[in-house]
Amino acid sequence: MEKTRVLFAASECVPFIKTGGLADVIGSLPKYYNRDKYDVRVIMPRYTCIKDIYRDQMEYVTHFYTGFRFREQYIGIFRLVLNGVTFYFLDNEFYFSGSWPYGNTYDDIEKFAFFSRAALSSLPVIGFKPDIIHCHDWQTGLVPVYLNDYFQGDVFFHKVKTIFTIHNLKFQGVWNIPTMMEKTGLSSYYFTNDKLEAYDAGNMLKGGLVYADRITTVSDTYAEEIKTEFYGEGMDGLLRAKQAKLSGIVNGIDTAVYNPEDDTDIEVNYTVNDCIEKKRENKLLLQKELGLKEDKDAFVIGVVSRLTDQKGFDLIECVMSEILSLENVQIAVLGTGERKYEDMFRYYEHAYPGRVSANIFYSEALSHRIYASCDAFLMPSLFEPCGLSQLMSLRYGTLPIVRETGGLKDTVQPYNEYTGEGTGYSFRNYNAHEMLKIVRYAKETYDSHRDAWNAMVVRAMEQDFSWAASARKYEALYDELMEEKRSEEN
Ligand code: ADP
Numbered sequence: 001m002e003k004t005r006v007l008f009a010a011s012e013c014v015p016f017i018k019t020g021g022l023a024d025v026i027g028s029l030p031k032y033y034n035r036d037k038y039d040v041r042v043i044m045p046r047y048t049c050i051k052d053i054y055r056d057q058m059e060y061v062t063h064f065y066t067g068f069r070f071r072e073q074y075i076g077i078f079r080l081v082l083n084g085v086t087f088y089f090l091d092n093e094f095y096f097s098g099s100w101p102y103g104n105t106y107d108d109i110e111k112f113a114f115f116s117r118a119a120l121s122s123l124p125v126i127g128f129k130p131d132i133i134h135c136h137d138w139q140t141g142l143v144p145v146y147l148n149d150y151f152q153g154d155v156f157f158h159k160v161k162t163i164f165t166i167h168n169l170k171f172q173g174v175w176n177i178p179t180m181m182e183k184t185g186l187s188s189y190y191f192t193n194d195k196l197e198a199y200d201a202g203n204m205l206k207g208g209l210v211y212a213d214r215i216t217t218v219s220d221t222y223a224e225e226i227k228t229e230f231y232g233e234g235m236d237g238l239l240r241a242k243q244a245k246l247s248g249i250v251n252g253i254d255t256a257v258y259n260p261e262d263d264t265d266i267e268v269n270y271t272v273n274d275c276i277e278k279k280r281e282n283k284l285l286l287q288k289e290l291g292l293k294e295d296k297d298a299f300v301i302g303v304v305s306r307l308t309d310q311k312g313f314d315l316i317e318c319v320m321s322e323i324l325s326l327e328n329v330q331i332a333v334l335g336t337g338e339r340k341y342e343d344m345f346r347y348y349e350h351a352y353p354g355r356v357s358a359n360i361f362y363s364e365a366l367s368h369r370i371y372a373s374c375d376a377f378l379m380p381s382l383f384e385p386c387g388l389s390q391l392m393s394l395r396y397g398t399l400p401i402v403r404e405t406g407g408l409k410d411t412v413q414p415y416n417e418y419t420g421e422g423t424g425y426s427f428r429n430y431n432a433h434e435m436l437k438i439v440r441y442a443k444e445t446y447d448s449h450r451d452a453w454n455a456m457v458v459r460a461m462e463q464d465f466s467w468a469a470s471a472r473k474y475e476a477l478y479d480e481l482m483e484e485k486r487s488e489e490n
């Protein structure tokens with residue numbers, strides 16, 4: 001039987017470039033499809049900020065020129081096969097240089113309009129004819145639109161189906177319509193209310209929502225939430241209208257990369273059989289590394305995050321001193337982002353020496369050590385499409401304390417002291433004192449019911465957060481689209 005050919009189009013992907021969970025998903029999910037039935041490849045920009053160890057491994061395939069914005073643009077195509085997955089990288093230093101994949105929105109709109117057009121133009125050159133193009137987030141929202149436009153009459157793209165996956169609805173790629181028309185090369189036909197216009201502006205994410213054959217997002221709860229005004233970021237009406245095409249498929253993590261048993265970034269490897277004592281050894285080593293008081297009985301709370309308001313830092317800011325007034329609590333933070341949150345953690349590190357460690361930078365290795373060595377992991381998000389950090393914590397037996405929203409609600413089972421169930425702690429309302437109460441409750445379990453706590457650590461580690469189940473769900477969606485395609489062809 002012929003394989004179903006799928007192309008992922010995305011703006012970031014591990015191990016090449018990562019600013020958040022999107023990269024983790026794009027870099028891991030393709031590995032978990034059934035290779036006998038699905039040929040899934042990935043296309044992304046060849047940013048100059050991708051580390052040389054990867055850039056150097058990329059093999060030059062070819063280059064060509066295409067018309068975009070009043071001039072001929074160069075597109076180089078590079079290729080790299082990693083873990084059996086083929087990655088294509090599009091090279092154009094005018095658009096893809098700089099020290100970070102993203103810059104200001106004004107430039108990014110043109111950059112990703114170009115990427116979306118270039119990705120499609122390069123497929124006939126590469127000779128990969130996808131059945132389905134699976135687009136991720138606003139940066140690729142124009143792929144289904146261009147397919148409907150420039151590429152419509154092209155037999156190469158005949159009946160290509162599209163999926164648009166929302167990883168974060170907050171970012172939409174919005175600018176005024178005249179500028180958007182100029183930057184995307186799309187005519188005024190597209191900038192009406194039933195297409196790319198939203199609230200008097202042009203909106204690239206909306207292009208994906210309107211033109212894709214299916215819409216998915218990264219958890220069941222978020223798929224429901226985004227149909228409401230509070231979470232809908234202005235798109236809730238459209239998403240309600242599209243609900244027959246919208247579904248939630250929860251993210252997994254790469255359990256080969258996040259594996260306490262052989263993780264080379266952590267000091268002491270462990271399994272579910274010796275996690276209690278080995279996690280304690282890791283804790284003492286982390287305390288030493290971060291300048292925290294070395295105390296195996298301290299209750300160490302970890303935070304690894306982009307420091308933005310999405311992640312609930314307003315709640316933490318509001319009750320930080322109350323949390324620290326709890327006896328023997330320590331907080332280890334790793335993150336970068338908004339200045340006010342960076343400064344808040346720096347302030348507390350200064351005010352509570354040996355009890356707060358503010359690591360305001362990006363470090364993959366330290367993130368693994370925090371996931372492995374802390375007792376609890378705090379993630380009280382305002383909204384959370386899925387969240388991977390809580391899954392990583394669970395995998396390492398560090399119990400998440402989360403707000404019941406989006407994927408956090410779907411992946412963390414709250415502790416029930418009566419039935420002895422649960423894998424973490426959760427609270428409902430976006431309220432700092434509700435969060436404080438649950439932090440206190442977690443600490444109380446840790447201090448006074450250590451057996452129950454330890455049993456929960458084991459349960460957390462035993463959960464299955466691999467991609468196995470979710471990859472099957474994406475496959476089922478691909479099959480459904482292939483069925484549609486076949487019936488249209490007949
Ligand atoms: P989001 O994509 O909204 O940022 P996720 O929880 O889905 O949230 O994914 C965040 C990813 O980024 C995780 O892999 C997390 O470990 C990583 N991460 C966030 N901040 C840092 C940091 N400062 N250093 C290392 N890794 C980080």
Ligand code: GLC
Pocket residue numbers: 020021022025167168218251384385386387388407
């Ligand atoms: C986004 C979301 C996060 C999700 C990630 C990967 O960055 O904020 O919740 O886990 O995408 O889908």
